[in-house]
Amino acid sequence: MDTIxxxxxxxxxxxxxxxxxxxxxxxxxxxxxxxxxxxxLTGGEPxxxxxxxxxxxxxxxxxxxxxxxxxxxxxxxxVLTVEGEPDALAELALIENAMxxxxxxxxxxxxxxxxAMHTAREQAGAFPDVPDDATQGDDRVKVTRSRGGRxxxxxxxxxxxxxxxxxxxxxxxxxVKSAAHRAKKKAERAAAPAEKPAPVIETFGLAVxxxxxxxxxxxxxxxxxMANKLTAxxxxxxxxxxxxGMQFQGLKTALDTAARExxxxxxxxxxxxxxxxxxxxxxxxxxxxxGGAGWLRARAVAHxxxxxAPTAMGLPPVNAAKGNSSx
Numbered sequence: 001m002d003t004i005x006x007x008x009x010x011x012x013x014x015x016x017x018x019x020x021x022x023x024x025x026x027x028x029x030x031x032x033x034x035x036x037x038x039x040x041l042t043g044g045e046p047x048x049x050x051x052x053x054x055x056x057x058x059x060x061x062x063x064x065x066x067x068x069x070x071x072x073x074x075x076x077x078x079v080l081t082v083e084g085e086p087d088a089l090a091e092l093a094l095i096e097n098a099m100x101x102x103x104x105x106x107x108x109x110x111x112x113x114x115x116a117m118h119t120a121r122e123q124a125g126a127f128p129d130v131p132d133d134a135t136q137g138d139d140r141v142k143v144t145r146s147r148g149g150r151x152x153x154x155x156x157x158x159x160x161x162x163x164x165x166x167x168x169x170x171x172x173x174x175x176v177k178s179a180a181h182r183a184k185k186k187a188e189r190a191a192a193p194a195e196k197p198a199p200v201i202e203t204f205g206l207a208v209x210x211x212x213x214x215x216x217x218x219x220x221x222x223x224x225x226m227a228n229k230l231t232a233x234x235x236x237x238x239x240x241x242x243x244x245g246m247q248f249q250g251l252k253t254a255l256d257t258a259a260r261e262x263x264x265x266x267x268x269x270x271x272x273x274x275x276x277x278x279x280x281x282x283x284x285x286x287x288x289x290x291g292g293a294g295w296l297r298a299r300a301v302a303h304x305x306x307x308x309a310p311t312a313m314g315l316p317p318v319n320a321a322k323g324n325s326s327x
Contacts, residue, residue, distance in 0.1 A: 004084030264299030
């Protein structure tokens, strides 16, 4: 059954309605707070009717409007009661979301679901053989158009689905197609496994423990931000010198030195001497170059300061013989 039956408007207590479980969360959203304030201009209640299923009082459309009413202390609301097959009611809810949702992403997601629903029906020839002039009536609302039971190929089915959804939501078929495409791409990106960020240190192709990669990444982020802020402060002092005719050379030198120190502490590479970042080769703990950390900082790499790199990961420095640090 592709039609739904309207039983008309009825005033009912909100506590009688079967509401979704996220109503409490919705009440705190900025959109719902703004929506509630707008009700002051419409007599205290939403202009668009809230839609519920006849008999079960299950909310079909209008969860944000209900949440806004609850925020305003409203006890009763006018609802449009409808009756129909579950698929028809689900489609009605999607149409409401596609037309009324404040979020473009949510609108596009609803449109994509409608397109998929209509495409599947077209391919299966699931539309009943009902004349198109039967889609209007006092107590009937046609949710989907009739196609006389004809099956269609996937391309024709999608094309017709775009047209049907456009007619139902007041959009153009091109806009529906674009929205469904964007929603599909977003869903694919969300489902795709997250790519691991590239290591901030040179690994030389060696296996590096995740603990070291995480620690060096965090240190790199903090130290880079620190160096950039110090450089920005130095630039600000230079501008102040030009504008006020004052001299801050001592401060600028201190800031420049601090920025260089911060960049020198950046994690740079797996220790090229022991080449044992995970400790499996048993050379890392006796390495004077990295102090048992398994990796070197930028200043140690730049100046080849054997034993100068501070320890990391909380490991104490190891002052073993240099022979133990050979590759």
